Amino acid sequence: MRIHFPSRADFAGALRRTLRPAAFCAGLAALSACSTGFGPAPHESLSPPTTPAQSEPPQGVGTIGSGPVKVALILPLTQGGGQSQIGLSLRNAAELAISESGSADITLLVKDDQSTPEGAKAATQAALAEGAELVLGPLFAGDVRAAAEVARAAGKPVIAYSTDLSTAARNVYLLSFLVENYADRIVEFAASKGKKSVAILAPENDYANVATGALQQAAAKRDMRVALIERYKPGGVAAAAGHIAALGGQIDCLFIPEQAAAMPDVAKALSANGLESRKVQILGTGLWNDSRVLNLPALQGAWFAAPENAGFIAFSQRYHAKFNSDPTRVATLAYDSVSLAAALARTQGPRRYSDEVLTNPTGFSGADGVFRFRPDGSNERGLSVLQINNGSTIVVSPAPRSLSGA
Template sequence: MIQVVSGMRIGRGGAVTSVSSNGTASAGRSWLKKSVRSVFLAACLGLAGCQASNLGDGLSASNSGVAALGSSTYGNGPVQVTMLLPTDGALRKKAADISDGAKLALDDLGAGQLRIDFQASASTSGQAASKVQAASAAGSKLIIGPATNAEVSRIISGTSLPRPPILALVPNNSAGGTHIWPLYGDAIDSALEGVGVAVAAKQKNIVVVHEAGFPAENLLRLREGIKLKGGNTIGFVPYPASGINLRAAFAKGQLVFAKANTIVLLGGGDAIGEVIDILAAGEFGQSIATAIATSLIPEEIYKRPSAQGLMVAVPSTTDVSVIAERFKAKYGRAPSYDAAIGYDSIAIAAGLVRSGGPDAITVENLTSSQGFRAATGLFRFRPDGRIERRMIVHRIENGSLKIIQEEGEGF
C-alpha cells in the first residue's frame, strides 16, 4: 500500500465488489428483470509496491470565447514533459481544461522535479511528427498528446524509435502505435465492464447489436474482450443508424437472438431510443435475460420506460473531488473530465520520477500490471498499446443510474 498526499490509500490488486444477487427492477420485458477510493496518484508512487461523466462541462462544453493556447513552459524542474495541444476552435475548451489540469498536477506533485513544455498547433497543421522529433531531441521523458487520431497516425508514420513514450489525448481505437497509448476509454471499455457482470451472473452467450458502419476493429476488440471475460459472442446484428426499417434489420438476426441470453447495445445516435424500445418489447430474443448499453447512450434515454433495467458502465467521477476544490480556487470553474485527464497525465510522470528518479518514465514502468489510480479512476496501459479503464457499473432504475458494481481496488 502507498500513502497518497490526501492521507488516503491506494489499493494493490484486490477483487472488485461482488455483483448484487438482486434482480434488476424493470418496467419492461423480462430480460430487463434478470440482469444482474485513495483517489489520485501518490506523489511517492513506488514500483515495488503498487501503482497507483460528467465533471463540469466536459467534452460537450461550448468553445465560444475560449482563446487558443500558445506554446509555453510551466515549471522549472530538470525533467521535461512535452504536451501537444490543439488550437482548433472546436478543441479549444478541451485543450484549456487539459492544460489547466496538468498545471495543477505539477503544482501538487511536481516537487520541483518537472517542467511542462506546452506545444500548441492546429491539428491539421501536419506538425505533430516534427514536434515529437523536437521533443525527443530536447530530452523530453514523456509526450502527452496529440488530441486527434489523424495526428497520432502521422506520428506513427513520421517518427521511429527511440522516442519518448506517448500518452495520446484520444480514446481507445486502432490509431495506437508502438509505445503510444490513449488516455481516454471508449464505448467498448464500457460494454466490457457490463459483460463482466453478465458473465459473473452466468449470462455468457452474447449478441452484439450495433450501428451499421461501427468500426470493424472495435467490434473485433469487443469480441476478444468478451472471450477474455469468459463470455461467448454468438453474433453481431447491425442496424441502420438512420433508424429506418429497424424491425427488418433485427428480423435478419432472429437465429442469433435465439441463441443469446445477453445483449450488448452499441450505439448512441438518434436511433438508439427506438432500438431499445423495439428490443424491450420482446419481439426478438425471447431467451435474452440481460441487456447492456454503453456510455454512448445519452442521459435522456434513462427516462424511457423501455430503458429501465439496462446496465450501463461509466467512468468514475468520484475521485475528481480530490482535486475539485483546488482546481476551482485556481481557475474559477469546476474541473471537467478533460481537466482530470490533464491532471492524471502529469501525476503519472510526477509519481514515477519521485519514486524512481529522472529516468523512471519508461515503457516498462508505464505498463506495470498494477495500473494507476488517479483523478479519473483506476486504469492501466497495456503492452498492446491500449488503455484499460475500470468503470462503475450501473443499472438504470426509475430514470437514473443505480450502482451495482463499484470500480474495484485493482485489476
C-alpha cells in the first residue's frame, strides 16, 4: 500500500512510501474468511450518537511523533463524558501511520473535540496556538464546521472525515467516502452494461436524500431515465416496493440507498413483490459491504460500489498486530490522512500543505485505494463494483489504480 503522487511535470519528483505486505486472508478473528463482509464503508450521521455521561479521563490526548512539522489531529476521543471507541480507533490508526513512516517528519498534536462543535473549536484553537500547520479531522459534520471556522481564520487547511458534503469548502477537504461517489460509480457501471431505466426505492432520511439526488444527477449524465422515486417511512417499505413492481418492464434496474441494518426488511419486501435481482438489476452503495446484506436471497446478484476489501484487510492486520484489537471501518481515514501529511512534509518543503499540492489532480493512493481532493473540498475515489454472490462478493469492475483527467 502506498501513499504517493503519480508523476507530474510541475511536481518535484514522485513521492512513494511502501508499507510491509500482508497476506490477503491471514489471521484476524473479525476477518475470519475472505468471503465475509467487512462492514460498511465510512459513513456518519450529521451528529454523534448520545451516550450517558461518564467521568473517565480521555485516552490518547497528547503528541505522536517527533518531526519538525506540527499537524493537528482533532478526534472525538470522548462522547457524552465517556470514552469513544471510534475516536480511540482513529487515534490508534494515526499512531500506526506515524510508526510506519512519519515519526521523523511530523508531530501530531492530538486533541479531543468531545464530539461537540464547542469542543472542536477549542481543540482546533489550542492546536493552532501550538503551531499546527494542518488540521486533520474532525469526524462529525457540526464539529467540522466549527473547526474549519477557526482554521480558516488562521489560514490553515483542513482534511476532515465527515461524509456531509455541505461541510466541504475551499481548503476544507473531505477524505471520507461520499454517497455522491457511490451513486456516480454504480450508475456508470450499470450504463456500461446497457441499463437504460432506473427506479429508486429510498427511506426518508438524510443519507437517502443525498443518495437520491446524486443518483438523479448521475443518471442524467448518462441518459438513463429515472422512471419512479418511491420514498418510505419505517414500516412502509412493502407498499413502496409494490409501487415499484407495478412498473413491470419499464425499468431494468432499481437503486436502494438503505443502511445494512434495514436491508433484511427491504429484502422481504422485494421478494414479496417479485423484485429479485434475476428480474431487475438491484443497485446499492458501499453501506452494503456487510454480512447482514450479503446473505439475503433477494439481493444475490445485486451490484454496489465500494472500495475493494484487500486494502482494509491488510491495514486491519497491521492494526491488530500493534494494538491487539480490531479497527473501526472509519479508521483508515486517520491512517491515510496522517500518512499523507507525513509524506508531504518529507517531500514538498514549504509548499507541503498548499492548495496546489493538496488538489494535485493525479491524486494519492491510500489504504482504501486512490483518491483526490477537488478544489471545492469534495473528493473523488477510485471505487470498485462488487456483486453479491452467495454470502460473499465478487469484483465485477475493479477500482482504478490511478486517476486521470482534471
